[in-house]
Amino acid sequence: MFRRVLASHAHHRPAALLTCAAGFAALYVADGPVVQADSSASGSMLIQQPLETRYGVQKTIGRGGFAHVVAGWEKGSNAPVAIKRVSKTLTSKAKFVHEVSILQQLQGTNHVVQLKDAFEAPDDWILVTEYVPGGELFDRLVQHGTFSEQHAKSIARDLAETLITLHAQRLVHGDVKPENILLDSANDDSARMILIDFGLSFRASEGGCHSWDGSGTVAYAAPEVLNQSANVTSAIDMWALGVVLFVVLAGYHPFDVASELSDAAVRLAILQGDFDFNHAASWAHISDDAKDLIRRLIVVDPAARLTAEQVLAHPWLKESPSPSISPIRKQDDTLLYAKKRALPMPRPPRKVLSTNPFHNESDAETGSPRETTPLHPHNAADPLDWRTFCSDKATDLLLHPPTTTPPRQFKLQRIVLAWVETVLALHVIAIDDPAKASTGHVLSSLGLYYYGIGQWWAAAASLEHVSTTAALAYCHHQTWHASYDRFNLTRAHDLYATIVPATPHDPYVLHDYAIVLLERAEYKAGLDVLAHVLAVFPQFQLASTAMLWVAVVLLHLGRGDESVAYFGCLLDTPPSPFTATDMTVLCAVGYGRSHNTALAACQGVSRTKLTKADMLADLAKRATSLGHYLMAYVVYFYALHRFKTSKADTWFCFADTLRHLGRADEALQALAVAAQLDPAHSLVQTALGSWPHLPRDAFLHELHHTIDLEFVRHLKHSNL
Numbered sequence: 001m002f003r004r005v006l007a008s009h010a011h012h013r014p015a016a017l018l019t020c021a022a023g024f025a026a027l028y029v030a031d032g033p034v035v036q037a038d039s040s041a042s043g044s045m046l047i048q049q050p051l052e053t054r055y056g057v058q059k060t061i062g063r064g065g066f067a068h069v070v071a072g073w074e075k076g077s078n079a080p081v082a083i084k085r086v087s088k089t090l091t092s093k094a095k096f097v098h099e100v101s102i103l104q105q106l107q108g109t110n111h112v113v114q115l116k117d118a119f120e121a122p123d124d125w126i127l128v129t130e131y132v133p134g135g136e137l138f139d140r141l142v143q144h145g146t147f148s149e150q151h152a153k154s155i156a157r158d159l160a161e162t163l164i165t166l167h168a169q170r171l172v173h174g175d176v177k178p179e180n181i182l183l184d185s186a187n188d189d190s191a192r193m194i195l196i197d198f199g200l201s202f203r204a205s206e207g208g209c210h211s212w213d214g215s216g217t218v219a220y221a222a223p224e225v226l227n228q229s230a231n232v233t234s235a236i237d238m239w240a241l242g243v244v245l246f247v248v249l250a251g252y253h254p255f256d257v258a259s260e261l262s263d264a265a266v267r268l269a270i271l272q273g274d275f276d277f278n279h280a281a282s283w284a285h286i287s288d289d290a291k292d293l294i295r296r297l298i299v300v301d302p303a304a305r306l307t308a309e310q311v312l313a314h315p316w317l318k319e320s321p322s323p324s325i326s327p328i329r330k331q332d333d334t335l336l337y338a339k340k341r342a343l344p345m346p347r348p349p350r351k352v353l354s355t356n357p358f359h360n361e362s363d364a365e366t367g368s369p370r371e372t373t374p375l376h377p378h379n380a381a382d383p384l385d386w387r388t389f390c391s392d393k394a395t396d397l398l399l400h401p402p403t404t405t406p407p408r409q410f411k412l413q414r415i416v417l418a419w420v421e422t423v424l425a426l427h428v429i430a431i432d433d434p435a436k437a438s439t440g441h442v443l444s445s446l447g448l449y450y451y452g453i454g455q456w457w458a459a460a461a462s463l464e465h466v467s468t469t470a471a472l473a474y475c476h477h478q479t480w481h482a483s484y485d486r487f488n489l490t491r492a493h494d495l496y497a498t499i500v501p502a503t504p505h506d507p508y509v510l511h512d513y514a515i516v517l518l519e520r521a522e523y524k525a526g527l528d529v530l531a532h533v534l535a536v537f538p539q540f541q542l543a544s545t546a547m548l549w550v551a552v553v554l555l556h557l558g559r560g561d562e563s564v565a566y567f568g569c570l571l572d573t574p575p576s577p578f579t580a581t582d583m584t585v586l587c588a589v590g591y592g593r594s595h596n597t598a599l600a601a602c603q604g605v606s607r608t609k610l611t612k613a614d615m616l617a618d619l620a621k622r623a624t625s626l627g628h629y630l631m632a633y634v635v636y637f638y639a640l641h642r643f644k645t646s647k648a649d650t651w652f653c654f655a656d657t658l659r660h661l662g663r664a665d666e667a668l669q670a671l672a673v674a675a676q677l678d679p680a681h682s683l684v685q686t687a688l689g690s691w692p693h694l695p696r697d698a699f700l701h702e703l704h705h706t707i708d709l710e711f712v713r714h715l716k717h718s719n720l
Contacts, residue, residue, distance in 0.1 A: 045100050046120040054117065055081060055128060072128075074116065080131040081116060085124040089622045090577045095199065096125040102171065102198040103129075111162040113182070113196045132194045134183030137248070140191075141178065146251040146282075149290055155181070156245055156293075157317055158193040163241065163308040166201075167234045174200035176240035177220045178247060204233060219253060220244070223271045223300050228539055235302035241311070242297025246275075249290060250282040254298060273300040289316035451475065456482060460491075470499050470509045477516055481627040486662050492516050507537040511546055518630065519661075523553055544575040552631045555590055564590035577626070585619055586631075589638045613645045617653070624657055632657045648678030652687070659691070667691065 058071040068085045086096065103115035119126035137155070159181070166173060175197060183191035222239035224232055246254045254275035256266050275298060277283040277291050293316045296306045311317065447462035451471065456478035463472045473495035480488040496513040503509050510533050517526035530546045551566030567587045574583050616639035623632040636654040639645060655670035668691060674684045
């Protein structure tokens with residue numbers, strides 16, 4: 001099970017990163033003196049010098065949705081370090097400084113990652129930490145299997161001691177999970193845990209309570225977090241400790257044994273505290289004391305949960321640990337799908353809509369599995385024979401496609417991509433019994449892998465024949481964001497139109513459906529759906545994002561005064577990763593659209609050192625990078641119309657935005673303006689040579705640029 005979850009969770013770890021044993025954990029790195037930062041003011045915590053003055057940079061470890069991580073070394077001591085870069089467009093200075101201040105406060109604390117330095121670069125926030133060579137706890141589970149009780153005791157004891165230190169200082173970690181627990185050694189018998197990632201930590205108030213904003217990780221979130229309670233305390237860390245202990249001992253999630261439940265069902269199970277130890281193969285040899293400790297931690301009532309001190313005093317932890325690892329059990333493979341559920345709850349504007357993208361509601365109702373065509377050769381029990389068969393099939397389909405099938409149907413129905421990428425991805429997809437594997441099973445595994453790492457177009461191709469859930473619609477929607485093929489937007493619209501009537505109470509599905517409508521220029525329908533979401537789900541986590549879309553559409557429709565009212569409401573609570581300054585700038589655009597030039601020259605804009613045109617262009621660029629093309633369009637349009645900018649780069653970016661919106665003719669006109677302003681602009685010259693000849697089907701275009709045809713041709717003849 002752990003192997004499949006590892007593939008599904010690669011949203012935080014691209015394919016190249018999957019080959020690294022330590023995974024994303026190398027973000028937190030090893031020896032050498034700790035450089036203390038001056039915390040007298042938030043700005044003084046961050047070093048303004050270039051990173052290279054103190055650290056050398058080696059190879060890239062990985063790229064995630066929020067961070068780019070590289071291995072490095074400290075020039076003074078040659079100590080290895082991990083260097084994490086976070087784009088300023090994705091994280092505010094306040095949030096970054098908050099994490100830095102927490103790490104500074106915990107300097108010298110046992111079992112907590114040690115900070116070395118924090119830098120502010122022109123485009124990034126940079127965090128340098130010690131190197132922890134043993135990798136993530138989750139990766140260790142994947143590689144070696146579930147833990148014995150003695151080894152689990154060592155982890156539980158270390159974590160409880162760490163939480164005692166934090167809670168004594170009224171600090172709450174807020175995101176305890178196996179991915180945020182590192183091991184300081186590759187030796188299974190001596191490894192001790194290190195707690196990392198304090199980005200969601202907070203200080204409890206004098207009364208012990210905190211108002212929670214809904215951020216965190218769904219799989220390890222306590223009921224009061226999911227309820228968005230105003231009374232969140234350090235007890236949420238104790239709930240997470242109980243879930244971590246359950247997973248370490250059993251190899252599956254307590255609230256979704258087979259990872260077959262819908263997201264709503266899992267949330268309901270957590271809120272009700274429904275779990276048991278009835279999986280005999282997992283719990284038959286686990287002591288009653290271990291089960292008792294878990295029962296006392298996974299308790300719905302936070303006041304009834306054990307504290308960290310009480311955990312250390314529990315009978316199960318009285319004996320001295322003697323770590324050892326038991327082999328992973330076969331049934332543990334079902335947990336692998338659950339790691340997608342371990343993704344953080346949404347802080348950026350979008351949310352993955354389904355924890356298990358292959359759960360099909362119609363299958364759940366009938367209780368019968370979807371019929372699939374056998375994929376395997378008759379005598380292919382050996383994995384090498386399986387790979388040979390896949391490569392033969394892939395090569396035949398790719399090099400000799402059926403001439404009677406239309407190209408798009410060939411793409412979706414004959415699934416060339418799925419066959420070829422099955423061969424290329426077998427090292428990360430677990431096929432438990434190749435001789436009995438079916439098309440549906442392979443495509444589900446493959447789709448889950450690509451869904452996890454955010455390669456939406458590949459996920460959509462794999463899932464097209466095995467899933468009709470919102471996840472497939474989401475994949476097509478994200479594919480449209482990354483390409484210029486409006487087929488994907490149409491496909492997402494058609495899927496949502498079928499799904500929404502069956503899930504009228506899921507605000508996330510409704511929200512994404514509304515965005516699809518707006519991106520198809522169905523403004524009235526999209527605004528109506530967003531109005532419904534805001535009215536019926538006032539505590540919806542993406543409410544501010546919905547309000548921002550409403551404001552942008554109103555601005556696009558020329559209703560500047562109405563849009564300003566919405567932008568003004570977002571000044572105090574802008575949706576991440578946008579800032580209050582961005583909302584102020586958009587207010588100015590709204591006033592300008594209403595021909596109120598005095599208010600358009602508002603104080604928030606005039607204070608900046610940039611010109612108004614540059615500030616607008618910067619906001620539009622960031623909107624484009626986030627897939628908010630309509631916002632980019634209205635901002636670029638106002639900037640170019642109002643300030644008559646003569647910068648070729650701005651005109652080129654505007655042309656690229658028009659291209660994303662499917663307005664090809666206008667895009668070429670804007671590109672021609674950019675070429676007149678700067679004939680030597682390299683991006684403009686490249687675009688002039690390629691844009692007029694864009695493939696009508698960007699999906700297949702990207703497919704053929706992704707697959708190494710020579711590799712496929714020779715794979716069937718190679719010694720596997």
